[in-house]
Amino acid sequence: AQKITQTQPGMFVQEKEAVTLDCTYDTSDQSYGLFWYKQPSSGEMIFLIYQGSYDEQNATEGRYSLNFQKARKSANLVISASQLGDSAMYFCAMREVYNQGGKLIFGQGTELSVKP
């Protein structure tokens, strides 16, 4: 069965430093996609970055990069040069390509706090 695990319930980082949020996944499928979403205190879910299982290069979007290690089944999010506005919940999610309707399986989330 598919599963996403985020083992860090909460993390602190100093402003302007880099931080890595961990995500491991379990799937028997060869074709899947991995997503990271950010949820500020206001509640909306904001899509950050996507990595496909066959993508050879790690995905990057501005200050966000995804450290994809397929053999270890990990998809860690790296945020460079943290800003106060990065304080939020972060969710890792996975979609198996052939699942009907594009369902996502989410991890438990990591609450990131950026200190000034």
Add this chain to the structure above:
Amino acid sequence: DVKVTQSSRYLVKRTGEKVFLECVQDMDHENMFWYRQDPGLGLRLIYFSYDVKMKEKGDIPEGYSVSREKKERFSLILESASTNQTSMYLCASNLAGPNYNEQFFGPGTRLTVL
């Protein structure tokens, strides 16, 4: 600009009441989803729909039903609300097709059942 809207941001209901949560998207998306979010558990899928009048159970459908009569609207129904259904409810939608199609989320409805 893509948009998913939910009928209420905050809702307070009493045990036993019938509750309707409405979700509307304006992106002509085929797929729509209802999640519930609880601390420490992340988002869990209640129901989803990949076409009008089609629905599929997610991981925690018990106590819920859904309705999709039009492509843009997906309703979550609590037939008889209970206190353990106090939670944040998030609606999402996306295009059918490749797995890189991100889900777009509504602002969420924080439901309290007294």
